[in-house]
Amino acid sequence: QVPVVESGGGFVQPGGSLILSCAYSGRIFRIYSTGWYRQAPGKPREEVAVVDSGGSTNYADSVEGRFTISRDDVKRTISLQMNDLKPEDTAVYYCNWHVSRYLGDVNDSWGQGTQVTVSS
DSSP: OOOEEEEOOEEEOTTOOEEEEEEEOSOOSEEEEEEEEEEOTTSOOEEEEEEETTSOEEEOTTTTTTEEEEEETTTTEEEEEEOSOOGGGOEEEEEEEEEESSTTOEEEEEOOOEEEEEOO
16 A cells, blocks of 8 residues: 555644645556545544545535645645634544556555644
8 A cells, every 4th residue: 555644733722723734655547536534532434525536625514614625736745724623623634545556456545644633
């Protein structure tokens, strides 16, 4: 599997902002989707934001209007700009690359996770 490295997590007060970044190390033949997911203790992993191969985005209702996902196809990075953070955003955030490295070789690569804690 291709290493995927995340950065940008931290501890912030409600209303604050953070930006998460995720770098994909490896060959890409085709991008199917890229996105951010999060998991809070005792809860299932949920999709936060996804951007597909054509640049279309989807957001969870809970973050729409506050979070923005972007992808840099040259640098092979995705970012998540998080504004107006709320305590319920507290979770471990994981980035995902659903790509082909070669024709017919489609797979998922996941970042190691980065903790986002929103608390006063």
